[in-house]
Amino acid sequence: MYAAGLPRCSVVIADVYKLLSEVPDPEIPILSIADLGIVRDVVIDGEKVTVTLTPTYSACPATEVIEASVYEHLRANGITDVHVHRALSPPWTTDWISAEGRRKLAEYGIAPPAGSTAKKSLRGDDLRIACPRCHSTNSVKVSEFGSTPCKAAYKCGDCLEPFEYFKCI
Structure with a gap:
């Protein structure tokens, strides 16, 4: 070396x-x-x-x-x-999460941030968050906060599984 x-x-x-x-x-x-x-x-x-x-x-x-x-x-x-x-x-900012980090989040069952904070919608409700299990975007926000303030709670309308979404910050 x-x-x-x-x-x-x-x-x-x-x-x-x-x-x-x-x-x-x-x-x-x-x-x-x-x-x-x-x-x-x-x-x-x-x-x-x-x-x-x-x-x-x-x-x-x-x-x-x-x-x-x-x-x-x-x-x-x-x-x-x-x-x-x-x-x-x-x-x-969540833009700093690496591609590997985003992959690991999805594999773990947490939907990674959708897009970048530069393109963040003013209304998070209109985001279509993909379920990390079945990849459907037929999801609904259950709560603005999940297990930590940086995550929101969602439920998939197709596989019916709950999941967390790592919010864009």
Whole structure:
């Protein structure tokens, strides 16, 4: 991986990103924090690694758990000088969820965000959300909020199964 005789940095940015892709989101553990798009930056200065995270919303109760998980996972993998910076601007958007993250949400039974926030309808009621089980768009919103504020509860009119939709934010 490294050419003989060249100095080797003990911490490599790509390795840090790989480790961050192993840190699960505590509310939706099938997603990593990288899948969710909350990892905004990694900066290495000598042995110091600074990870910038943007929470899904400023009052997210999982933010401190995520930050602690980043410290713990990086330290467990030999990176001891870890600093986490919380950035609230620009605010997180569902547009930052990776394609892999969207695929994982659907496989888990949560409908991923429909479209992008740039194209978001002012009235969420006119969105036709596809059921993650049968893919029918014959769905109806049951509640504006699901198990977390970022999800809404829906029911499929074809397979009759309830499901959650990860709202565009």
